[in-house]
Amino acid sequence: MKRMAKGMITNTFLKFFGIGLIASFVFYGCAGDEKTAKGKKLYHHYCSHCHGDSGQQGEGFNWDRMPDPRPKNLASNAEMSTFSDKEIFDTVYRDMRDTEDPVVLDDDNYFAVSTMPTFKYTLSEEEIWGIVAHVRTLHGMSLTFDMVGRKKELEEAYQAAKPEMEAAQAAYEAATEKAEAAQEAYEETLTDEQLEDYEPEDITLPEEAAFLTANGKFEKAKAAFEYFSKRPKKTRIERPDLTISEADLAQQVDLGKKLYTDTYGCNGCHSINDVGGLVGPTLDRAGFRLNPTWIYRWIRNPQAMKKHTRMPNLGASDADARALTYYLGTLRAPIPEAPVPEAE
Numbered sequence: 001m002k003r004m005a006k007g008m009i010t011n012t013f014l015k016f017f018g019i020g021l022i023a024s025f026v027f028y029g030c031a032g033d034e035k036t037a038k039g040k041k042l043y044h045h046y047c048s049h050c051h052g053d054s055g056q057q058g059e060g061f062n063w064d065r066m067p068d069p070r071p072k073n074l075a076s077n078a079e080m081s082t083f084s085d086k087e088i089f090d091t092v093y094r095d096m097r098d099t100e101d102p103v104v105l106d107d108d109n110y111f112a113v114s115t116m117p118t119f120k121y122t123l124s125e126e127e128i129w130g131i132v133a134h135v136r137t138l139h140g141m142s143l144t145f146d147m148v149g150r151k152k153e154l155e156e157a158y159q160a161a162k163p164e165m166e167a168a169q170a171a172y173e174a175a176t177e178k179a180e181a182a183q184e185a186y187e188e189t190l191t192d193e194q195l196e197d198y199e200p201e202d203i204t205l206p207e208e209a210a211f212l213t214a215n216g217k218f219e220k221a222k223a224a225f226e227y228f229s230k231r232p233k234k235t236r237i238e239r240p241d242l243t244i245s246e247a248d249l250a251q252q253v254d255l256g257k258k259l260y261t262d263t264y265g266c267n268g269c270h271s272i273n274d275v276g277g278l279v280g281p282t283l284d285r286a287g288f289r290l291n292p293t294w295i296y297r298w299i300r301n302p303q304a305m306k307k308h309t310r311m312p313n314l315g316a317s318d319a320d321a322r323a324l325t326y327y328l329g330t331l332r333a334p335i336p337e338a339p340v341p342e343a344e
């Protein structure tokens with residue numbers, strides 16, 4: 001009873017100070033050239049199969065297998081100089097399914113070709129800017145967006161928010177201690193009987209609100225800096241329970257089939273019955289060959305299945321990944337017949 005007020009203050013404390021607030025600052029000082037070199041490497045790994053090393057149409061090994069519309073000629077100055085750096089960035093970054101993204105809401109057409117995958121969930125913003133810098137060189141231009149400056153700006157905002165948050169934290173801690181001491185001093189003055197039915201009041205310290213505001217600002221600045229400089233964190237994908245009734249299955253399979261081409265453009269990279277891309281393995285025997293949990297995991301988090309896979313994380317929700325998994329489970333093409341040796 002006596003400790004109630006104290007307990008409440010401490011709870012808020014634990015919530016915020018219990019989690020580590022130690023910030024680690026990444027050092028950067030790489031010149032723009034190094035960024036472009038890294039962008040080139042990433043381009044070759046994640047883009048060349050569809051766009052070609054030089055950006056020319058028809059060059060990538062996957063070109064002939066991609067459904068229309070196919071990419072513009074990234075090597076053409078006439079076509080590509082009409083795009084701003086930011087527009088190229090958005091083409092690679094944006095996820096047209098993410099309706100909370102202002103870039104997507106901003107887009108009048110609200111349209112994207114599903115076979116150009118989003119790299120938002122696979123690479124850092126900085127890496128994508130590096131790729132854009134390389135794409136610029138393919139048509140004889142160079143990046144004008146100041147990515148080093150942008151990173152510095154984000155880091156400075158993050159660094160400035162930290163001492164503000166820490167000062168607010170110290171003030172909140174001091175105020176809490178003072179309030180607790182006052183509370184205890186007051187309780188000392190009470191007789192045992194008075195203590196019996198004494199209910200301490202909830203104390204709201206103004207320093208708490210100030211701390212929450214400063215901490216919110218700090219977390220936001222930290223996230224902005226981290227989104228820029230680090231790849232998205234891998235989330236652990238729980239083992240899904242994929243049991244389903246026969247009645248629901250048919251409807252899920254239909255949905256999965258639509259998602260496969262219309263929404264996620266899986267056909268840009270995978271083939272079924274010899275139609276579709278060659279970047280990933282053919283999936284026409286997925287129902288025999290792959291277990292459903294394996295399929296589901298590949299869809300939700302390819303990088304957890306194979307660190308440097310060329311399959312980007314497409315940000316599929318649990319519901320979408322299930323529908324896709326049920327659909328792939330129905331693909332049971334027969335083993336291709338071995339060529340019959342010719343009689344002599």
Ligand code: HEC
Pocket residue numbers: 043046047048049050051066069070071072073088091092112113115116117119131132135268269277
């Ligand atoms: C699976 C094939 C595929 C992969 C992989 C791919 N793209 Fe694309 N990309 C496309 C398609 C298809 C389009 C055409 C989209 C359209 O018409 O709107 C496109 C469009 C673009 C465009 C806009 C120009 C245009 O044709 O409208 C840029 C820029 C681009 N891709 C860059 C990249 C970069 C950079 C990467 C690697 C990080 C990449 N793409 C990976 C298929 C791919």
Ligand code: HEC
Pocket residue numbers: 117260264265266267268269270279280281290294295298299306308309310311312314316324
């Ligand atoms: C940009 C190309 C690309 C796109 C888009 C893509 N994948 Fe993949 N996928 C791959 C590659 C490459 C692999 C093989 C990975 C490896 O071994 O590195 C793969 C692997 C897989 C596997 C595991 C196959 C096996 O044999 O174990 C499944 C299942 C899969 N993808 C399903 C999908 C689905 C469903 C979609 C759409 C939601 C999709 N992929 C979109 C490139 C792609």
